Amino acid sequence: MQTTTLSFANMHTHGELLANILRARRQSFIVQNKWDLPEAMGMEYDQYDTPASRWIAVHRFGEVLAGIRLTPTTARCGIYSYMIRDAQRGLLDSIPSDLLYYEAPVQENVWESSRVFVSHTTPMNLRRRVHAHLITEMTKSARDLGATRVLGLIPASWPRWAARCGLDMQAAGRVMNIDALDNQCVSIDLSANLH
Template identity: 35%
Template sequence: MIEFRAPKPENVLLEAITLPGRVDRYHLIAEFLRMRKRVFVDEKAWPLFYADGLEFEQYDTFDTTYILAHDGKKVFGGARLRRTDMRAGAGSIAYSYMIRDAFLGLLPNMPKNLCYSEPPMDSQTWELTRLVATGGPNIVEQVLVAANEYIYQAGGSRCLFLGSPAFLRMAKRLGWEPAPLGDVVGNNDGRFVAFGCGIRKPITGPKAPISNTVSVFTG
């Protein structure tokens, strides 16, 4: 388990979990997948696959890392991280990560014109998706700070995001310097923009909370 330095609400732990090495923590990942189903399928009516109350897809694999905010049992928020040089699946279609696969036309429900040029595949760049939090003030910020620290410790230098224009504006308020990868585009699920941020060296001292946002969603 990685200990994150970011300030967090009392009794909330920020944890990075990657399967299968942390199979003992699968119950927390399952709670995160249930949260995703409640938010994205039940509330937002996105046409996503789910089974047994869990929303999951081809990017939820054993080499995916989840950044979760929890108290040991209840998950208050989280996000999914994938290094962009990873591959998922075998056979006629091999997936990489959401932004790139949408650009290549491999995701029928996603706009193809997310980016001006083909997104990268390299070990220095990560993608963060399925960011969601419903559990209290500053959970979204804490998950993003923890994801930044995890990528930093893993040797990464950049993170890509897919979210609403409001999410890009929030990234600016939190001190990141987001650079759009393309124009704002839309489909039946809403308006989206793909953007990238450089990874920052983690802060070692206390940092005052910036945002009280508790309901932020990404692809």
């Protein structure tokens, strides 16, 4: 099992990995969750998949087992910035605008984690390990990018596993039912565990 952080600067050294992440996202979000999202050539994508973002994959033998996208809160692409902020600004119909307890930050040391998934084909006996690898790489990559905090919109079941993963995670918004799933914005403090 490998864990890789991709960017536009290094994706050429990883063959089909970025395309495989987008294919796995399509399977997770469009096929499994039945979300109405853009897709092309069997891949899911959106306006936040830009050179500003990074993509993290846990993979083996070319199969993506899990993934996360990291986007700086300072990102800009046309009218868009990052998903949580754009939802708060009313630009995204599918996510309530009152998702955060405070104004969405635009700071170099804060990054957003989005499109978090574990593939439905990941065997149950590997899921805990895959999840741990994913969180470890997300934390390492975010710190390497200068983040001291990560915001994410994730399933509201996060209190069950946050401590197990060693994350200092706090609720940053109310629990919301989005497409029949309970979700919640969280803030992950990375400053306390800097090496």
